[in-house]
Amino acid sequence: QSYDFLDVREKIHHLPQDMVSLIEVVKKVAKEENTKVFIVGGFVRDLLLNRKNFDLDFVVEGDAIKLAEKVNKRLQGRLVTHKKFQTAVVKLPQQPHIDFVSARREYYEYPAALPKVEKSTIWNDLFRRDFTINCMAIELNGEKEYQLIDYFSGLDDLSDGLIRALYNLSFIEDPTRIFRAIRFASRLGFSIEEETKKFILQAVNDHMINKLSQDRIREEIHGIFKDENLINSLALMKELNIFKSLNQGQDISMKEIQKIENIPNTLEVFNTIKREDIRYADIIVQQLLSGIPMELIPKIINNYVSYRQSYHGIIEGLRKKNRVYSILWSENVDLYEVYALLEFATDEMLIFYYNDCENNDIRHYLLYYKLKLQSINTIITGQDLLTLGITPGPLFKRILKEVLKAKVQGYIYTKEDEMAYAKKLYKNYLEMS
Ligand code: CTP
Structure with missing residues (x-):
């Protein structure tokens, strides 16, 4: 693929x-102010790749605030x-x-610190950035x-499909770039260049x-979760020892990643659950850590969260996993047992179990619980029991x-069934006592 930069205009x-029109306004004002302005970063990259990007970043060789005003x-x-940041x-x-x-030069007093900033030229501003494909600019005015x-x-x-850092200390100075590279x-279907x-x-x-705060780590990981081609990202994270680093030495297997x-297929099986109603990231994290x-x-x-x-929720889901599997996998599973067993489970947990267990019997019960059992409730209430002459108390x-x-076991269906059954239970109780 070739990107002919002569057609930037x-x-x-x-x-x-x-x-x-926005760009034209900025260009015009910059010309009037006799200040050099550049469009930079992701917008330029995506423009050359014909990808939509509506975040406009301008670098000003001079006073950015004055120009913005x-x-x-x-x-x-x-x-x-x-x-403070101009x-x-x-x-x-x-x-x-x-x-x-304002075009700036950044330097770091120590690794992973916030950078110190001083005003500078476009060259220095571009040189402080992460990857070569993000270090291009479009000059708006001037020759x-x-x-x-x-x-x-x-x-x-960009045309070779490579993510390349500008210098060896880039990831030491700003470790978030490790996640950004991935x-x-x-997202672009590129490779990370070997060096x-x-x-x-x-x-x-x-x-x-x-050295990063857990807030920042989470932010970067969730950035990866939301971006394109998640499986490729997770495989790269594994290849680059990132899981070991996040998990106190424990890696994550390719099996979990797969x-x-x-x-997404599992979610389709649970077709009553809408994607927007669940915390999708929780399912990913449970599966990753399982x-x-x-x-x-x-x-x-x-x-991770x-x-x-x-x-x-994630800890509980993981902690109860083996118990859920062993009960749902035993012979003669009682439906009420399934009901009582899974009452604690959120939709995220049910989807995770279904996705993780690789066993059709367990899957059958999980689905049956979600589609049938979960919503079952009695129609009769305490009020109805009163009409049967039962006095309120633990018996209720x-x-x-x-x-x-x-x-739940499927023996009774209607309100009449329920009343008749309650009556029978009460009668038995009276006879026993
Ligand atoms: N940048 C950097 N190092 C970082 C974060 C950002 O060098 N840790 C630079 C890159 O030049 C990047 C620009 O700042 O292009 C803007 O950052 P951001 O908006 O986060 O990235 P984009 O490249 O615009 O990507 P996205 O499409 O994800 O917004």
Whole structure:
């Protein structure tokens, strides 16, 4: 595939009209202010790949905030500025945000630290970035209007399908780039260039990932979950020792990764459950961690999900897994036992068990529970028992439970059946006492 950068102007003019107008406004204001402005980063990459991207990032060789103020005046949007970082965002209703940043050089005082920033040129601004394909810019004004700036051979890597870091310390300085390399490789169907792979392995083996906060690790992992070609990403994470690093030395097997590929099919089997109603990531995490020794789980799970949201559910689902399988796999399974066994389970857990167990008997009961048993309840209530002359107390609960049991087991169906059965149970009780 070849990307003819001479047609950048044309590519831009083929974008949606409101986007072209935005770019034209920025270009015009920059010209009036005699300030050089560049479009940079992901937008340029995706423009050359003909992929949609509506996040416009502008780098200004000069005062980004001042320029953003002028642009905002023309566009009548809302301006948010950060003086400390020399950045500004113009927010427009129903349109992409437009970010402005002063060209800067960044340096790191120690690994994984927040970078120190100083104003600089476009070259330095591009050099501080992650991968060559993200380091290209389009000059908007000046003598190279609408030309591609490509100091680091990003265009070659784009056409060769390679994710290449700019320098060896890139992943040491910013370990989130380890995850970004994987995400871009999977999304674009690219390979991680061999030397870059070595840099990543070095950083991972030097425990750089653990220098990140668990919040940031989770954010990156969920970025991978939501992006394209998840299985490829997980296989790359394994290849690059990332799971070992996240799991205190325990790897994740290819088998678990392959099972994750099957989750969408499993979800289709449970066709009453809508994807938007479940935490899809919880199912992925349960499947990923299902081969990890239980005692390690509480120590590593925060790398995958936050304590407040999914922590307890995932641990419970994993802890009860073997019990669920052994009961559902035994001979003569009683339907009420299935009902009582799975009452605790969320939809995410049911889907996970079905996906994980690889056994048709267990699968049958899981599905039967979800589609039939789960929604069963008695029609009669305490009020109805009162009409039978039963006095309120523990007996109430016992009779209702027995009625429910008979209903789950399929012996009774209608309200009349339930009443008759309650009556019979009460009679038996009176005779016994
Ligand atoms: N960048 C970087 N290192 C990071 C994060 C970002 O060098 N850890 C740079 C890259 O040049 C990137 C740009 O900042 O292109 C914008 O970052 P971001 O919006 O996160 O990425 P995009 O490339 O726009 O990708 P996406 O399509 O996922 O938004």
